[in-house]
Amino acid sequence: MTIKIGILDQSIVFPGQTPGEALGNTVKLARLAETLGYERFWVSEHHDSSQFAGSSPEVLIAHLLAHTNSIKIGSGGVMLQHYSPYKVAENFNLLASLAPGRIDLGIGRAPGGLPRSTKALQPAEDTRKLEEKLNELEQFLLGPAKDEHPLAGLKATPLPERPAEIYILGTSVSSAEIAAERGLPYVFALFINNDPEAAREAFHTYRTKYNTARKSEPRTILALSVIAADTEVEAANIAGDLKSVRVTLASGKTINVGSVEQAEEFARQAGESYTAEVRDADITKGTKETVRKRILELKAQYGVSEFIFTTVVSDYEKRVRSFTLLKEALEELAV
Template structure:
């Protein structure tokens, strides 16, 4: 099977930019991804963060579908823990009716923000179903209605599309891989968030070993990672800068990944808990197109994945575009 490529864009508001400009660049990148022949383009969900303009992936996906023609557009991801599966199904059934066969519903397990945004999103919520239970409900609503023994029997998330959105599960741990396997979903491991190679290896092994083929699907493993390609090694290293990955462990045992020690401190403060933080250099695949291609093929082999999704955090938009163009050139010139 040929290796497929996608882009995950976080609509980052870089210094000197407005949120409107950041969203405008997201639109341009989706159109670029389509022109380059990438498989899909995903947008993220972040809350209470002035540095991220993508608070509502459903709304942004709708606009991106209208501004493109063929490429798959989706969420990377919708944070289902905050929402009613019924409303998520309605949103994505509308999207799938507008653009049949082009909509991906990536589900994330992270909060997408600090504790106060989680509190605000879940204000008034009386039921706290597990993510697994919510996924079962969501799947029913995307494809029809519940059975007669369900309390909401007969309920439909209209309009029911001819081609419902495809569900993907996103994660950074073995538990997310296990859940994706049980539900028979494609699984994307976010190496750009949890840059622990051993965690990624075990997650993908767990996913393939326990995959439920009862629905007729085959496992589809996706690796999401940070990539920066440039015309020279020196430029790539300069663009990569000094990004850090900080893993926060609260006293309760809950873990979360943030981008700085300041964010770690704020997260713990809002959670009202003591914490420990582990700081790592961000794992960014960087270099010339040939060097990057070599490394990406090594990662494909290492994790036995079917697809790579790139996130490229470069403030200079033209150099971000150049990075994606170089990636395309690298694999066109030397087919995998």
């Protein structure tokens, strides 16, 4: 059995690090992923944060392409609701022209930051829904705007021979529906929303409503946090006591953050009252035998065809060891 695996790196600025050092580790990790034989390497988008250095996936992707040779590089993901679909298409058409067949365009629905940065990023006059922007983005990635578009004939040049492949990232049924309706691959982020029932319902919805008009097969990917170490004790010590906090604002909007303090700040910037549900973070941790067992259980539970792994390991060498052990664990399945 062969399982495709990739890495999502969030360019976390751990205590004692500078943003430059965090980004330097992202570059080294991408090169390691290529050497080890990972399928793809994605980077995230976060704004107005001292904890994350990756605010512009497109810029970081270009840099990573220059430091790797063959591994697929992509966004996990671009928060399309903030931007002009035309400009996003231009960026990724240029990347796909520079590195044909190597570019993934993951589209996320989370804001990537607190309400203050969302206000700074989104033009007040642009009230289009994500679905509308996604329709336009798909069109511009493939060619000129169609006749019914207000700017018919407009092209997001350069038009590459092999456009970036779009993935829909999410943590709910609504994101699964968006992916299914368009016949696009769907990625559920279990490391953000660790409710197994939510994941099960999202994947069921995706498969049930999948649009086969494009003559492609449904592609399901599970993104999860993993720590592999040489002993169970070491893995547990690295993981520590991490939490996940689900915030529900008075307006009904929900979002997942990493701490109660972040929940309080999110609600303060939104100007709304809120409730917060604190959960233990879902981390697949242990020796390579332990993590392999759980990965296979999750594969069977959700019927996914691929995994994207992220990690919260602050020590870079231990992070390298974790991803190395993880690759070894899954390679042994094919023997």
